[in-house]
Amino acid sequence: MTYHKLLASTAAVAFLAFGAPSFAQTVVTMNTVQIFGTIDPAKISDYTDYMAAVNLYDGLISVDSSGNLIPELAESWVVSPDAKEVTFKIREDAKFTDGSPVEASDVIYSIERLLRINQGPANLFADVLTPGSVTAVDAKTVKFTLAKTFAPFLTTVPAIFILNADAVKPNEGADDAQTWLATNVAGAGAYSLKSWDRGAEMTITRNPDYYKGFLEGPIDTVHWIITSDEATVKSLAASGELTMTSQFQSPETYKALVDMGRFKMVSQDTGTAFYLKLNTKVAPTDDIHIRRALALATDYDTIRQVIFPGGVLSTPLPKAFAAYHNGDIPEPKFDMEGAKAEIAQSKYAGAPIPITLGYVAGTGFEEEISLLMQSNLEQLGFVVTQAADPWNRITEIAGKVETTPAVNQIFFGPTYPSPDSMFFTQYHSKAAGTWASMEWVNDPDVDAMIDAARATGDTAEQAKIYKELQAKLDDMKPDVYLLTQTVQHAMDNCLTGFNAVPMQSFDYDFTRYQWTCK
Amino acid sequence: MEFLSFLIKRVLWSVLVLVGLSMVIFVIARVVPGDPARMALGPRATPEQVATMQAELGLDQPILQQYALFIEGLTRGDLGKSLLTERPVNDDIRETFAATFELVLCTMILAMGFGVPLGMIAAYWKDKWPDTAVRFFAIFAAVTPSFFLALLLQILAGYVLHLLPTTGRLPNSMEFEASWTGLLLIDSLISGRLDVFGEALRHLLLPALALAAATMGQMARLTRASMIDVSRQDYIEAARAFGIPEWLRVTKYMLRPSFVPPLTIMGLEFASLIGGAFVVEMVFAWPGMAAYGIRTILQKDLNAVMGVVMVSGVFFVLVNLAIDVLVGFVDPRVRIRGRR
Numbered sequence: 001m002t003y004h005k006l007l008a009s010t011a012a013v014a015f016l017a018f019g020a021p022s023f024a025q026t027v028v029t030m031n032t033v034q035i036f037g038t039i040d041p042a043k044i045s046d047y048t049d050y051m052a053a054v055n056l057y058d059g060l061i062s063v064d065s066s067g068n069l070i071p072e073l074a075e076s077w078v079v080s081p082d083a084k085e086v087t088f089k090i091r092e093d094a095k096f097t098d099g100s101p102v103e104a105s106d107v108i109y110s111i112e113r114l115l116r117i118n119q120g121p122a123n124l125f126a127d128v129l130t131p132g133s134v135t136a137v138d139a140k141t142v143k144f145t146l147a148k149t150f151a152p153f154l155t156t157v158p159a160i161f162i163l164n165a166d167a168v169k170p171n172e173g174a175d176d177a178q179t180w181l182a183t184n185v186a187g188a189g190a191y192s193l194k195s196w197d198r199g200a201e202m203t204i205t206r207n208p209d210y211y212k213g214f215l216e217g218p219i220d221t222v223h224w225i226i227t228s229d230e231a232t233v234k235s236l237a238a239s240g241e242l243t244m245t246s247q248f249q250s251p252e253t254y255k256a257l258v259d260m261g262r263f264k265m266v267s268q269d270t271g272t273a274f275y276l277k278l279n280t281k282v283a284p285t286d287d288i289h290i291r292r293a294l295a296l297a298t299d300y301d302t303i304r305q306v307i308f309p310g311g312v313l314s315t316p317l318p319k320a321f322a323a324y325h326n327g328d329i330p331e332p333k334f335d336m337e338g339a340k341a342e343i344a345q346s347k348y349a350g351a352p353i354p355i356t357l358g359y360v361a362g363t364g365f366e367e368e369i370s371l372l373m374q375s376n377l378e379q380l381g382f383v384v385t386q387a388a389d390p391w392n393r394i395t396e397i398a399g400k401v402e403t404t405p406a407v408n409q410i411f412f413g414p415t416y417p418s419p420d421s422m423f424f425t426q427y428h429s430k431a432a433g434t435w436a437s438m439e440w441v442n443d444p445d446v447d448a449m450i451d452a453a454r455a456t457g458d459t460a461e462q463a464k465i466y467k468e469l470q471a472k473l474d475d476m477k478p479d480v481y482l483l484t485q486t487v488q489h490a491m492d493n494c495l496t497g498f499n500a501v502p503m504q505s506f507d508y509d510f511t512r513y514q515w516t517c518k
Numbered sequence: 519m520e521f522l523s524f525l526i527k528r529v530l531w532s533v534l535v536l537v538g539l540s541m542v543i544f545v546i547a548r549v550v551p552g553d554p555a556r557m558a559l560g561p562r563a564t565p566e567q568v569a570t571m572q573a574e575l576g577l578d579q580p581i582l583q584q585y586a587l588f589i590e591g592l593t594r595g596d597l598g599k600s601l602l603t604e605r606p607v608n609d610d611i612r613e614t615f616a617a618t619f620e621l622v623l624c625t626m627i628l629a630m631g632f633g634v635p636l637g638m639i640a641a642y643w644k645d646k647w648p649d650t651a652v653r654f655f656a657i658f659a660a661v662t663p664s665f666f667l668a669l670l671l672q673i674l675a676g677y678v679l680h681l682l683p684t685t686g687r688l689p690n691s692m693e694f695e696a697s698w699t700g701l702l703l704i705d706s707l708i709s710g711r712l713d714v715f716g717e718a719l720r721h722l723l724l725p726a727l728a729l730a731a732a733t734m735g736q737m738a739r740l741t742r743a744s745m746i747d748v749s750r751q752d753y754i755e756a757a758r759a760f761g762i763p764e765w766l767r768v769t770k771y772m773l774r775p776s777f778v779p780p781l782t783i784m785g786l787e788f789a790s791l792i793g794g795a796f797v798v799e800m801v802f803a804w805p806g807m808a809a810y811g812i813r814t815i816l817q818k819d820l821n822a823v824m825g826v827v828m829v830s831g832v833f834f835v836l837v838n839l840a841i842d843v844l845v846g847f848v849d850p851r852v853r854i855r856g857r858r
Contacts, residue, residue, distance in 0.1 A: 029690070035813060038604045045560030119571070123564045182604040198603050199614060199813070200686055200805035223690050227803040231669045235676035235684040395556055433565075 025220040026515040028495060030244040030508075031236065033228035036202055039193065040181040041161035042113055043120040050504035055204055055222065055511075057161035057187035060088050060107065060142075061154075063506050065499035067271070067320065067417035069154060072212075073102050073162055073188060083149050083457030086157075090140045093211050096164040096188045104136035109165035113176055121159040124416065128153060149455050151462060152418035158503060159416060161187060190214070190511045191222065201225050210511075215497075217514040237263065237490070244498075245490045251309075257490040267488045269311040271320035271502030272413030273422075276373075276480035277438040278406065284353045285406040289346035291477040294407065295332055296339035297376045298480050307372070308365040310483030315470040317422055318484040320502050324419045324463050326470040332481055339380055354383045358397075358405035361388035366409045369482070373407070398435040408438045411485065417502045419466045423450050427473065439478035446472065493517075521846065528842060532835040536828070540592070543827045544585050547820050554818040558601035575601075575820070588824060597828075598821035602814050607825040611807060615792075615829065616700025617687060618799070618806035622791045623701075624726040626784060629733035634773075634780060636734070637741025641776075642768060644746055652738055659735030665797040668728035672801060675724055683721050685803035692717055725802040729795055733787045737780045744776035778849050785841030793830035 034048050044053045054062075060074040074088040094102040111134045114122050128150045135143050146153060164186040171180035185193045188211065191204035203223045206214070227233065228246075230253045236242035237257050245257065257263040278285040278294060285291055304310050314331045317324060343349055357373055359366035367388065374384040387405050389397065397403040414421040425431050428450050429442045446469065453465040473479075487500050487507075497513030555571035556563060572578050576587055591598055597607035640652035676684035687702055688694060694714045696705040703722075706714035748754065749772055757767050796808035807826060814822035 027690075035602070037602060040604065043604065045563075118567055119559055119563070123567060126564055126566075178604070197613075197686075197805045198605075198610070199799075199810050200803050201690070203690060225685055225803055227685060227800070229669075229801050229803075231672050231677070232685055232801060232803060235672050238677045239680050239684065241685075390552075393552065396552060 026218065027221040027223060028219045028243040028492075028510065028513070028515075029223045029225060029236070029241055031225045031227050031233055031242065031246050033226070033246050033248045035198055035226050036196070036224075038120075038182060039185060039196075040178060041110065041120070041163060041187070042117040042122070042176075042181075043178070044161075045120050047505045049120075050506070051224075051508045052202060052204070053161055054189075054504075054506050054509045055191040056185045056189040056193060057163075058094075058189050059158050059161050060090070062158050062509070063155075063417050063501050063503045065501050065507070067502045069158070069417075072158075077154070079154065079457065081457070083151055083153070084146045086144045086146075086154060087137065088142050088144075090142065091211070092140065094188060095209075095211050096167070096186070097192055097207050097209075098164065098167060098186075099209070100164060100166060102162060102164075102188055103139045104142040105139075106162055106165045107142045108134050108136060109168070110163045111160060113163065113168075114160065116176055117178065121156075124156040124159055149457070151454050151457050152416065152420040155416040155418040155421075155503075158506065161189075163187060190509075194221070199226065212511070214511060215514050217516055219510045219513050219515060222510050233257075243492045243495055247487045247489055249488075249490070254488060254490050262492060263490040264493050265488060266491050266498050267309075267486055268498075268500040269318075269320065270413065270485050270487050270500045271318050271417075271422075272411055272485040273313050273316070273318050274308070274310060274409070274411050274482045274485055275313075275316075276482060277408040277410050278478055278480065279401070279404045279408070279438060279440055280476070280478050281401045281440045281442075282404065282406055284346070284348045284355055287346045287348060288477060289342045290348060290353070293339040293342035293346070293380065294373075294377075295477055295480045296335045296342060297373070297380060298332065298482070299334045299372060299376065300332060300482070301334065302372060303369055304483045307368045308483065309488070310486050313481035313484045315481065316426070316473050316479060317419055317466065317470055320484070320500075321414075321419050321422075321466075323459070324466040326467040326474075328467075329470060329474050336376065336379065339376075343380055352381055352383045354385065355407065356385045356387050356405040357407045358387040358389065358394070359409040360394060361390050369409060395435050398438050399433050401440050404438050404440065409482075410435060410438060412436050413485070414502050415504065419462075420450070420454060423466070423469060424454070427478070441473075441476070441478050443476070446476075525839070525843070528839055532839065535835060536831055539831045540589070540824070540828060541585070543824060544588060545581075547818075547823050548581065548584075550815075550818060552818045554601060554820055557818055592828070597825035600814065600819055600822040600825075602817045602819045602822060607822050610810060610822065611825055611829055612700070614805060614807040614810040616696065617804060618792055618795060618808055620687075620701045620703065621722065621725055621729065621799070621804060621806060622788060622795060624703075624722050625729040625733065625791060625795075626788050628726055628730035629737055629787070630780075630784060632730075633734040633737025634741050634777075636738040637780070638745060638768065638773065640738065640742040641745035641749065641772075644742075649742075652742070656735040656738040656742075659731040660739070661735075662731060664728050664732060665801060667731050668725065668798045668801040671724045671728050682724050683717075684724065687721050687805065688714065688717050725798050725804055728798050728801075729791060733784070736783055736787075740779045740783060741773075741776060744779050745772050748772050748776050775849060778845055781845055781848060782841060785837050785844075789830075789834035789837040792833050793826070 032048055036052050037049050038044055039052050039056060041053060041057055044050055058072050060072060061069050062072045064070050073090055073094045075091045077086060077088045079086050090102055096102060112131060115129060115131055128146050130147055133145050137143050167186035168177045171177050173179055190207055190210040192207055194203040194205045196202045201224060203221060206218060206220045230250055233245055233249055233253055234256050237260060254265060258265055278291050280286055312331050315326050315329045319325050357370045359370045370386055377384055412426060425436045427441045427446050429447050431437050432440060432442060449465055449469045453462045456462055489498055494515050494517035495513060496516055499507060501507040555568045555575060559567055559571060576584050600607050600610055603610055636652045640649040643649050672684050675681045692714060694711060696702050698705045698708050702718035703715060706718060754771060757771050793808055793811060795806060796812045799806040799809035811826035814826060
């Protein structure tokens with residue numbers, strides 16, 4: 001018997017004697033600052049909802065960190081020349097967690113249900129998909145026929161998660177299975193729901209039979225603890241319970257965790273922009289010179305480097321949309337003399353100028369920015385009123401021109417990886433009256449450009465339109481471009497895989513993460 | 519008989535209080551800024567979606583009609599559906615109430631278990647060093663905000679010393695369903711799971727201590743003052759003259775009549791902590807009803823807010839009724855007054 005045979009037979013005997021080796025489970029514990037509201041794919045709406053959904057369900061396609069669409073349940077897709085039909089081919093091996101195959105009928109059921117309930121992601125498809133828009137070509141091929149050309153449509157498809165129709169139908173009840181899907185999962189996701197204590201935690205576990213498989217060093221269990229308390233996060237980290245923080249911790253907490261030695265900081269620019277939205281329909285920000293003066297009186301470096309870490313934002317569109325970003329527009333500069341010159345040209349020159357600075361009450365960094373702005377603006381002859389309102393109130397006052405403050409600090413990020421997500425919601429007159437459109441731009445030229453970009457399937461043409469649109473908006477100055485948000489996490493040194501994705505919280509799809517330590 | 523009629527009167531008053539409470543909260547919840555439908559649907563919901571949900575929630579109806587619908591549901595024991603969790607409010611409250619009740623129960627046991635003996639010690643050694651020490655502790659405990667103590671305990675016991683867990687009711691790795699009473703300590707014993715009992719107790723200690731400190735201080739001070747007052751009574755002197763052993767004199771003849779003020783305070787604290795424990799629950803990620811209540815208020819989840827307030831109100835009323843009965847047993851003079 002050779003040495004190798006001896007070794008192999010010894011190993012075989014040992015295997016038979018002691019059974020299959022048991023491997024330690026890789027558990028990632030992460031804190032989130034708000035509770036998971038729902039896991040029903042037809043109702044998910046916010047960042048935290050999507051964090052669970054991207055792990056529990058799969059869509060036809062997904063998004064990578066560059067904003068590219070990548071296959072998921074669908075292995076390929078074809079867009080018709082007029083961009084009004086999209087046909088998806090579902091993978092042969094795609095299956096739900098109960099082992100049944102994913103078929104065109106499941107896709108149709110999921111979308112019809114989404115349209116019936118008309119909540120969550122349904123607003124993305126208003127006027128685009130109607131009942132009957134989605135049909136089965138064969139068991140593994142599904143065709144979407146759009147009510148009108150909507151070029152960004154494909155980028156909204158990742159928001160549709162596919163339900164196992166056979167599992168859901170028996171539980172439909174009187175409310176289209178809303179009650180059942182509030183606590184049960186019927187999808188093809190890589191993880192299953194293990195426990196969910198709404199006020200405190202959620203735990204999901206890996207489906208070993210997931211049709212797409214996993215990377216080396218997969219995460220077996222993800223445990224989210226709901227806490228925004230900094231001391232709790234530090235205690236969890238110190239006791240070894242925490243693997244990854246939320247992106248909303250204080251710099252002190254990040255530093256404390258890094259000082260422990262077990263954590264590294266991961267920091268990336270995102271597609272989320274932070275603006276001062278200027279109400280273009282009320283005094284004094286109805287005057288272009290005042291709006292330009294405000295842009296010049298903003299101390300960008302102090303804000304980005306001291307108050308709230310972030311990247312440079314030079315147009316309404318963050319650089320994350322590289323193909324569409326207008327790089328010819330210069331970065332905004334802090335220039336008090338230039339601001340004085342602009343005020344002198346305005347219709348409000350020569351007298352104290354009352355102005356209201358609005359921000360979200362209870363957010364320390366927004367208060368600091370508002371005070372910094374006040375200090376600069378008072379040197380220029382403004383009479384500043386600070387208006388700190390709770391978020392609930394801001395969503396209400398944004399509904400009318402006259403109740404929207406002159407200046408408003410607002411974060412806005414893409415819902416789907418298309419510039420349309422940034423432009424339509426913020427600047428199109430059809431989207432007026434929300435917290436995202438507190439500028440009240442209502443400009444026919446802007447509307448026309450957004451509509452034109454939506455109506456063409458030619459990406460080069462789209463890029464041209466979006467670049468011109470950025471230039472036009474920069475001339476109109478409805479916003480002061482404060483920064484692009486930088487997302488930060490303290491992560492265990494052994495955990496890799498976080499890459500910011502410009503769509504909801506798709507960056508927390510844990511199939512993309514790996515545990516690198518043995 | 520008179521005592522029974524006294525109790526019946528109290529019950530009737532309690533019902534009136536609850537009706538008043540429901541009216542006040544119903545109005546306040548609707549006056550707070552923010553559209554519940556828009557908040558539930560998310561920032562990108564279309565106006566049509568918002569209008570549909572407003573109609574579903576009955577928010578497009580006159581406020582009196584909305585109130586009538588709420589009361590109708592309440593009489594059926596149906597608190598409606600939560601916009602925050604997408605579940606019946608009854609289910610949410612059933613789950614979260616048990617966690618809060620267990621926490622507050624342990625808080626009260628700690629507060630009574632330490633507060634009353636400390637008060638006795640202080641009274642027995644009045645103006646000696648144990649009295650000074652207890653008074654100092656009592657004032658410190660009573661004035662320290664529970665959130666500050668919670669953070670302090672968490673940093674000390676969790677972050678620095680790694681002695682006790684700092685979040686939740688059980689470790690994530692431990693699987694156990696509290697299906698009997700919802701109280702982990704009780705259900706684990708019923709199921710014979712001592713490991714769960716131990717872990718549940720460890721998880722309870724820090725939040726319960728953070729919540730108990732103020733009540734403990736108050737109990738100690740009240741017990742001390744009350745016992746000193748009683749010790750000056752003639753019958754205590756008589757008991758001493760009759761040679762009744764000191765331990766019996768202190769524990770039976772002095773403590774029992776001194777127990778009424780701490781017992782009353784305990785009742786009030788017990789009931790108010792059911793809704794007021796939210797800061798500590800937030801800090802320790804405790805899945806309780808108080809934290810749930812705060813989240814629903816922030817989300818303007820009308821049904822859930824009404825549900826939490828009504829349950830807290832009913833609990834407050836019931837505990838106070840129970841305390842009235844208990845006080846009657848501890849101090850017979852109350853029963854006699856009731857008969858008159």
